[in-house]
Amino acid sequence: MxxxxxxxxxxxxxxxxxxxxxxxxxxxxxxxxxxxxxxxxxxxxxxxxxxxxxxxxxxxxxxxxxxxxxxxxxxxxxxxxxxxxxxxxxxxxxxxxxxxxxxxxxxxxxxxxxxxxxxxxxxxxxxxxxxxxxxxxxxxxxxxxxxxxxxxxxxxxxxxxxxSPYESSPEFFYPTPQSQVIRRPGSANEVLDAAQAxxxxxxxxxxxxxxxxxxxxxxxxxxxxxESVRAVQASVVPSLMLDRQQRRVLAGGVTIRLEPADLAFLAWALERHLQGRPLQRHRRLNQPEARSDAEEYLAQYASLGDDPADTGTRTHGRLSKERGLLMGFFDERRSKIKRAFTAALGEGHAQAYLLQRCGPRGRSEYRFSLDPSSITLR
Structure with missing residues (x-):
């Protein structure tokens, strides 16, 4: 208190x-x-x-x-x-x-x-x-x-x-300190003493x-x-549904809107989670793993359809220029997703839906704590 x-x-x-x-x-x-x-x-x-x-x-x-x-x-x-x-x-x-x-x-x-x-x-x-x-x-x-x-x-x-029988009497309001005669419910002649209730x-x-x-x-x-019930449901019983066609995420029934680049990143990360493949942040240009991650991510990005904000295929160009999906792009997407979930669910309860870092520094991996059975990808 x-x-x-x-x-x-x-x-x-x-x-x-x-x-x-x-x-x-x-x-x-x-x-x-x-x-x-x-x-x-x-x-x-x-x-x-x-x-x-x-x-x-x-x-x-x-x-x-x-x-x-x-x-x-x-x-x-x-x-x-x-x-x-x-x-x-x-x-x-x-x-x-x-x-x-x-x-x-x-x-x-x-x-x-x-x-x-x-x-x-x-x-x-x-x-x-x-x-x-x-x-x-x-x-x-x-x-x-x-x-x-x-x-x-x-x-x-x-x-x-x-x-009983005071609970059904329209004349009873509380036990009185002195005797108070009231009618017995359902009877025209019988009476009760409110003081005895x-x-x-x-x-x-x-x-x-x-x-x-x-x-x-x-x-x-x-x-x-x-709306309050849905917010509590989202935090108490985590469940995540990503709908590519509607370009939205439902976290325990709470709708969260993400920009296409961020939604594609979340879809890619969830696919990897369902496959049992954690994510990594790549530092060096032209690493095979960074190029492979970029290809997987861009496939998710393309599945969302046209992005009107991405003139000149900026996202494609950035990943191509950097020759892979590097830590700057990774951290930017992860940070924007975190802000969106925190705004919708609150800082404490957004954590159940966010990528978590695990493993020693330098060899860290990123994975979700969500049970795969609670994730739906449409």
Whole structure:
């Protein structure tokens, strides 16, 4: 954890039942059965317009709001939670969703949830406690996955649990310190005492993949949820596909564009890797090995078709003049490929896709660490 935590953020996804907010706040701030108290300094909701209306009326109403009652009943300190803390899932045109009904709505929900988690975890002085108990099941899934993408050691994920039959009662919001009569769910005559209910948190361990995201994806505000997932996939499960016709490379699903000279070099290096033949840097003109490497490379270059930037067959002329593929050309291509992969994947996770030097100096060889089965050449 970096720095002192001054913001304790409770982040909740909700649907039409905002009780999850008070139930989770109660479990965190009041505690239970040896559970240490963790009083949030602020509460944030991600929801639809219908969910927002219910939260405003049932939690934040100045007279009957259950969140205010909870704080008063248990003497909790000030917790920032007002209408500005309710974040709506919106379409690109700014209109808010009233429900989540189809794939497009799910995508918007995922992007919204991931963006708020990314934003809250950007602050080094914050600790985020996210609850997946409310809202549609897909919303809980997206929140849990977003915590995996962006969560840090100080962040937690949980699901609030309420004893039966209170968990299905629309009148139950938290165990009250004094007797509070509420109706039993499904019965017109039977009642329950809210003070007798039990509430606790199911702590959910989650894999933290934050370090697998390129830094720019942790800082940019326009990153889609699916794009972040692809970036992590590229770093966790390396797979490389080179498409000569489309002149592109896919690293774990992330598209990387290379200039033709660099793409041909990568194709040549991958072909050699699949054949079990490492690469070498040649220093002297007119070496048989350097001439042979140049011929192999130029065959890959020709397979890409015309290069509009290579007027007068500059690449052919350079390799012909130097009488082979020498270290200057080798290092230039390798450096440009490294920059492209690092920009797309981040410095740490680009390494899985780059040529690595091995062997003693002077007799070094260059090879990939990629498993041949993870490479596809089209």
């Amino acid at each position: 970096s720095g002192i935590v001054s913001r304790r953020i409770l982040l909740v996804v909700t649907g039409l039942s905002p009780q999850v907010v008070t139930e989770t706040t109660y479990a965190l701030a009041v505690g239970y059965a040896g559970q240490a108290c963790w009083v949030p300094t602020e509460v944030h909701l991600i929801t639809t317009t219908r969910g927002a209306d219910n939260a405003r009326l049932q939690l934040l109403h100045p007279v009957s709001g259950w969140f205010h009652r909870l704080r008063q009943d248990y003497g909790l300190p000030a917790i920032h939670f007002d209408e500005s803390s309710i974040h709506l899932i919106e379409r690109p045109d700014g209109t808010a969703l009233d429900d989540i009904r189809d794939d497009d709505d799910n995508r918007l929900a995922a992007d919204t949830i991931a963006e708020w988690v990314r934003r809250f975890t950007q602050d080094p002085h914050s600790a985020v406690h996210a609850s997946i108990a409310g809202g549609r099941k897909t919303m809980g899934f997206f929140l849990g996955y977003a915590m995996s993408l962006y969560g840090r050691p100080q962040d937690r994920l949980s699901h609030v649990l309420v004893s 039990r509430v606790w948190l199911g702590d959910i361990p989650f894999v933290r993949l934050r370090s697998a995201l390129p830094r720019e994806m942790r800082e940019r505000t326009d990153i889609a949820f699916a």
